[in-house]
Amino acid sequence: MSLDADVDGAVDAPGEGVGAVDAPGEDAGAVDGATDTSVEGVGDMAPDIMPEFGCTSGTAQVCYTGPTGTENVGVCVGGSQTCTNGAWSSCIGEVLPAPTDACDTLDNNCNGMTDEFCACTPGATQPCGSDVGLCKKGTQTCSSGMWGTCAGGTNPTTETCDGADNNCNGQTDEGCP
Ligand SMILES: [Ca+2]
Ligand SMILES: [Ca+2]
Numbered sequence: 557m558s559l560d561a562d563v564d565g566a567v568d569a570p571g572e573g574v575g576a577v578d579a580p581g582e583d584a585g586a587v588d589g590a591t592d593t594s595v596e597g598v599g600d601m602a603p604d605i606m607p608e609f610g611c612t613s614g615t616a617q618v619c620y621t622g623p624t625g626t627e628n629v630g631v632c633v634g635g636s637q638t639c640t641n642g643a644w645s646s647c648i649g650e651v652l653p654a655p656t657d658a659c660d661t662l663d664n665n666c667n668g669m670t671d672e673f674c675a676c677t678p679g680a681t682q683p684c685g686s687d688v689g690l691c692k693k694g695t696q697t698c699s700s701g702m703w704g705t706c707a708g709g710t711n712p713t714t715e716t717c718d719g720a721d722n723n724c725n726g727q728t729d730e731g732c733p
């Protein structure tokens with residue numbers, strides 16, 4: 557029998573799979589995070605504090621349901637909710653982060669950076685094109701965060717034997733006899 561090679565490889569693999577048990581246990585802790593630390597697993601049997609339930613009808617409080625750290629950043633602000641029949645209403649008037657940051661000079665996704673995905677500020681202009689040979693630079697304008705087409709300039713043309721650099725590559729009448 558020749559067992560040597562097969563045995564070594566088979567033993568190692570199953571042991572590594574045990575680590576997968578950790579993941580389900582972590583999910584339970586997210587709901588009642590404050591009570592977990594001292595009592596560990598036994599704490600589930602003692603529902604002593606439930607601060608999230610119930611309210612006094614007619615009262616109001618500020619609220620914000622966006623991700624932590626985004627309130628009052630960029631366009632994001634909190635709202636208010638009122639207590640009716642012992643339950644809080646939904647949060648009214650809050651502004652939550654947008655999925656992306658539109659190119660509008662505002663921090664729409666509330667990450668502290670304004671228009672971070674935009675190449676330019678709407679309405680801005682810059683020179684474009686080439687001023688080599690017969691070419692003249694034009695101007696392009698920023699629209700929706702992207703530079704528009706180059707307008708007002710002179711673009712390269714096919715090189716002809718006319719004493720000028722028509723294709724704007726820095727060489728005059730290249731290829732001519
Ligand atoms: Ca923006
Ligand atoms: Ca942003």
Ligand SMILES: [Ca+2]
Pocket residue numbers: 715720721722723724725726727728729730
């Ligand atoms: Ca040329």
Ligand SMILES: [Ca+2]
Pocket residue numbers: 715716717718719720721722728729730
């Ligand atoms: Ca030419």
